[in-house]
Amino acid sequence: MKIGFLGAGKMAEAILSSILDNGLCEPWEITACDKSPERRELMEKQYEVIPSDDPAATVKESEVVVIAVKPQDLAELCKTVKPVLTANHLVVSIAAGKTLKAVKQVAGTKPRFIRVMPNLALMAGEGMSVYTADRKATEADRKIVCDIFGGAGAVLNLSEKHFDAVTALSGSGPAYFAYMLKAMADGGVALGLPPDAARLMAEQTMIGTGIYLQNSGRDLDEFIKAVCSPKGTTEAGMKVLGKSPFAKTVAKTLAATAARSAELAK
Numbered sequence: 001m002k003i004g005f006l007g008a009g010k011m012a013e014a015i016l017s018s019i020l021d022n023g024l025c026e027p028w029e030i031t032a033c034d035k036s037p038e039r040r041e042l043m044e045k046q047y048e049v050i051p052s053d054d055p056a057a058t059v060k061e062s063e064v065v066v067i068a069v070k071p072q073d074l075a076e077l078c079k080t081v082k083p084v085l086t087a088n089h090l091v092v093s094i095a096a097g098k099t100l101k102a103v104k105q106v107a108g109t110k111p112r113f114i115r116v117m118p119n120l121a122l123m124a125g126e127g128m129s130v131y132t133a134d135r136k137a138t139e140a141d142r143k144i145v146c147d148i149f150g151g152a153g154a155v156l157n158l159s160e161k162h163f164d165a166v167t168a169l170s171g172s173g174p175a176y177f178a179y180m181l182k183a184m185a186d187g188g189v190a191l192g193l194p195p196d197a198a199r200l201m202a203e204q205t206m207i208g209t210g211i212y213l214q215n216s217g218r219d220l221d222e223f224i225k226a227v228c229s230p231k232g233t234t235e236a237g238m239k240v241l242g243k244s245p246f247a248k249t250v251a252k253t254l255a256a257t258a259a260r261s262a263e264l265a266k
């Protein structure tokens, strides 16, 4: 399967390195097209994929085209690739906030389209990618997307109406979890822990709790209650956290993110 990346930045790198790690394609089947000579050199040297500075030539060479430029660069990019996109292409767009309708407006309606909202945790092979497929996309196209993104984390199919919420929760989520992580580590330092130790303890506690809760499927309220033994240490902390506006602030944070995503889609 020949895959062309239009834009070979951070996200494209995470996706293509997972494709190679999982043996979905050989390096010679992947073309990484980027404006920047540094990115092209890195792609060639580190991943041995074919570098290109020509988006139209990249599309002509590929069966699957991954649009991985910033949303504001989409229209400009599509001016050059629209004339060479055909019904034989599957176009996978990861441009945040760009609806399938918006992508088709600039890329034309000949190819099959799938929109994916991944997140930066792809870089750790633990991404969360949500996709929505256009009407013309086939089962085989959906499988390609599940294979590509499923190789670096979880994949979910949702209706496009949920994409602003998806952007808020899993798309932008890594920044919000990092913020919580920083608050936890800073709190540990304030109690006298060395900064490196505090960061490791916060990270490992976040990772371990996430893995345990996902694997066990335990009810979250029941889990919190179970950790808070009566008159114990966690209970003393939860009395403070539970009374704080923390949950409301998180909800407001996600609402502001979703609103901005909707604004960008216009």
Ligand SMILES: NC(=O)c1ccc[n+]([C@@H]2O[C@H](COP(=O)([O-])OP(=O)(O)OC[C@H]3O[C@@H](n4cnc5c(N)ncnc54)[C@H](OP(=O)(O)O)[C@@H]3O)[C@@H](O)[C@H]2O)c1
Residues within 6 Å of the ligand: 006, 007, 008, 009, 010, 011, 012, 033, 034, 035, 036, 039, 055, 067, 068, 069, 070, 071, 073, 076, 077, 094, 095, 096, 097, 117, 118, 119, 120, 171
């Ligand atoms: N980062 C995230 O957490 C995240 C999460 C979900 C979705 N996304 C989406 O993923 C996409 C890529 O994000 P990113 O963080 O990987 O961005 P990035 O690191 O800036 O990569 C985009 C690359 O595309 C290049 N480019 C721009 N216009 C081009 C053109 N016409 N032809 C060839 N290359 C071109 C850019 O070069 P220059 O820098 O020289 O312009 C840059 O190297 C975005 O649409 C974003 O919304 C990102």
